[in-house]
Amino acid sequence: MSSPAAEQAPHHRAEPRLDGLAPAALAQLQLAACAIRDGAEAPARRALGSVLDMAPEHPEALRLYGILHLRAHRHAEAQGSLRRAIAQWPDYALAHSDLGNVLQAAGELDAAFASWRQACALAPQAAMPWFNLGRHLQLHGDTAAAIDALARAQSLAPDFLPALILLGDALVHAGRFEEADLRYRAALARHPGCGDAWRGLANMKTRPLGDADREQLRAALRRPNLAASDRIAMGFALGKVHEDHGDYEQAFATLNAANAQQRDLAMWNAAAFRTHVDAMLAIAARLPSPHDTGLGHPVIFIVGLPRSGSTLFEQILAAHPEVEGASELPDLEDVLSEESARRRQPLLQWLAVATADDWARLGRRYLERTARWRSRKPRHVDKLPSNWLLAGVLGAMLPGARIVDARRDALETGWSCYKQQFYRLPHFACTLSDIAAYIRDHERTMARWQAADPRRIRVQPYEALLADPEHEIRALLAFCGLAFDPACLDYHLAARSVRTASAAQVRQPLQRDTARAARYGALLDPLRFGLGIPTLG
Template identity: 65%
Template structure:
């Protein structure tokens, strides 16, 4: 730190550190003011410029971030932190290739710097480049065997490629460093075809009795214990563990069901009068798989990705980020600006999305984007990417809702922390999608999970036909497809179809709040 702040007075160093804390905590305007006054006194100081660049990246101002960070790089051309931050700015701007070049340069300049390899591996994994991510994370672990996050992330990457034995060892290496590492327990429990052992269950339950656990670890371990108790057949104990974990998760950031209902109504209303597309063929490359999480979306993607014309890109953030960029440009939140958007505006946004996702079409002409919450944009996609196909993955709402309650979601606030919020979310989602599908059946297909289980070949043929794809027998053997699967279902979709996936009825009246919200009969007493 002394080297990075050379040339600054003690008071200026204190202000620099205060700005860094402000950026970390999300207090961007005061941090920007502090950095502005500091740079007025210490013109072009590289560390102050670096922090300002990080601030601009956090504020979704990638062009400003690149300009400031490039100035800093002129003073410190081989600085690993600056190169990493420039990579982050380029990624935020959608220039993935340049971002990767900066991160790789960091590792080339500082091959013994574990955080350089960790950052490269983490970002490769986020971008879907799982095999090189594993290589980078292995370098990070070799450079610093005590780097706990690298072991966890390496375990995640290995799971995504179906290398479960190696993943197990990586998660357990993390537990060797920190026995109460919630993310490691989460990773072990999320290998859903490999139940935790009796020893693991006892160890996990004992750890949860400790008073000194970090709350984030306690939450993740609670979800893991819930999964372990269900595998045991101890349903009341499973529900208790999951209920406690969800209550703690919700206290971190409560979900506003009423606000979300109003937002959904506004999105549906705004989608009702869109302009005729400039190019009705725009977006024919894209297949969106949307719906409620835990409804079979990963399974449907695995089926489509087994086709020689389709690349499975998993859960991409690009659609939401393109719309967020437009909201920032117009200084209005989505969907307030939608009625003012012209056909040319939607054409521009559609082309922007295709530019950002171009890397997924280098080997195959079509690709899937299976971020579940993209269902919210199914209406406006009629103007933005009119030739895209949208697969609405539907599973029995009681089973899907209960499965959501059992799964820890990291993007907060999240609807899945209470059974009543889950029911409200399901009602909003189904009402919107049913309306959009009824108005555009050639563009949106309701694909039912239970129908696939009952007649796999007929449903797979119908799905391929809807997507404009010729039948290929490889789609029937989807579990043999060798690809990265970056969701909690990574283990399940590498198995043949399991027709015995229903679990909700085993919990009886404990799920009555969900049944009531879904308009279902209550469990018999």
């Protein structure tokens, strides 16, 4: 989303002139931008109303109204405000870019990209429209085009760190690791305390960070006035450096501190989550039988814990000529959120009263939203791990879909989660005890649904794949209704974008030496205790 304070930036030819506004109107516009930034809707409305009283239909006030409506999920009102702004100033690139954001939020993706591209055409020498286009291309899986747009943004604004970082991320997803490394290090040359650059380097998990990196990280962490987000990201990166060098006690202490800081930002409530899981299990057990048991056949969901091998299983399936790997899609959650907004009720209140026709409608909505992933191949993989919580709902909504529950040794999975910085907060992975509780909630939920309908749910152990790759790959393909294809055995050769923290790992043949938990000994006893595994201490 464009900054609501964008009127403070230098104005390009394709932006509306603010010179004609009276000083009082300019002051109110500034107040509105700050209020929107801070999430204060009432003051923002008052300030924008004052501007429009003084300057009716002023495009910048209308644009800010569009952003205000978008942040409150009022998509129709947001579109209306932005289209009025564009009607006043058709060449206003920033308004076109913001309209794209609104259209995306409303599920109109083709129209959104048309607006983002129009913004670039109107202001080709401005970095922000290219950055916004590249960011969304990357989010929606068009990595090659994203790299082009982000490179254009970075060339127009060489010191704009977000463009450098996002370009590095896109290059990682494309498997161009040397080029990504250069972008991240260019960002660090400009700002040694840039946590996102260190996060990018640390997430290339097949490339150890060296002694020089360790010293640079330590020096950066001593900088005064370091932002909390940067300090946390660098803490996770430094933990990886210590592990790469075999300093396991130091790695544990460093990661423990980083997770504590992360948890301070937003605390996970394991008891409340367990109550939510229980409610979902109880309600989903009473959902109506579907009219069309084949609805959803084109979809393969991969669910489970993060760091459990889900990206690897997606890579194997995406090597098949009939399957597109779509990575971690928000669409299932978004469809349910749309329905909650339509009914003006939270999910748990309307689940029990939804009819079979309602579920079929929601299933078709998901297929409509994800149709672009099946434009070249007839089926797609959706591997958002947390969709395990909706496995029971999927039996009513998309009963023809197949669900692969990715499993890896629970201790290894839990420790891998603890080492990984997650940005969606609050997150369960900030304490070892919360990780154990989350794993057990996942296991009991999936055991319930897999026992009820093994035809549509398969538990896929990572260790079984290591022990007998061809047998497991053949069984996985058969479960998904796919003929065996030898390309799936050479999954690491598949040329595709991989948009997760495992981007580097899945471009290698199977590795059998990835276990790390045992090297930490009794330090991981809280995780062992929570998982019901004998402790060492």
